[in-house]
Amino acid sequence: MPPARRRLPPEDRRRAILDAAVPLIAEKGLDVPTRELAARAGVTQPLLYRYFPAKAVLLEAVFERVYLNRLDPAWLEALRDRAVPLxxxxxxxxxxxxxxxxxxxxxxIFMWAGLAGEALNRRYLEQVGRDYLRPLLAEVAAEPGLREPVMEDLWNLHGSLVYLGIRRFIYRLPTPEDAREPIARAVARFLAGLRA
Structure with a gap:
């Protein structure tokens, strides 16, 4: 006889479903059936739908947790602190x-969403561009001795650093455990290119 499922307060149950959904979607992709999501979370499919009335609602909650909740507004304040060298x-x-x-x-999940043509990636990239890269562009443009940067310059820097994670977690290739040195080299190359 299976153990009785314990009743959780609604917010705890919702969080438990998300706790199960995030790694499963990362492993199998966005097309994972809701039946499998419910089983992984230890709930019935009808209970899953009580908390997430449609799979799109669940994917939106995953997006918020995995992407939006990791962005820190304090990063922008630090980027604009001109008392610190660029x-x-x-x-x-x-x-x-x-x-x-x-x-x-x-x-x-970012790769799966991109392959599936989900708008989640575009929304995230638009937010990163608007909230971080555009202000960063203004900071670089204000730096004496550098040519006027364009947004593509920032996306090139950004993409080169994100690619470290793609190599590590998608291709499972060796990458430096400590990203500080590759970041410092990439930033130095970026700034040297703008001085040329």
């Missing part, structure tokens, strides 16, 4: 950002 600000930002996103769940 190179240090860029390095600090990317050290914090990569620490937040270099997880199997973040990388794998």
């Amino acid at each position: 190179e240090h600000r860029l390095c600090r930002f990317y050290e914090a950002y990569t620490t937040a996103i270099f997880t199997p769940e973040w990388m794998r």
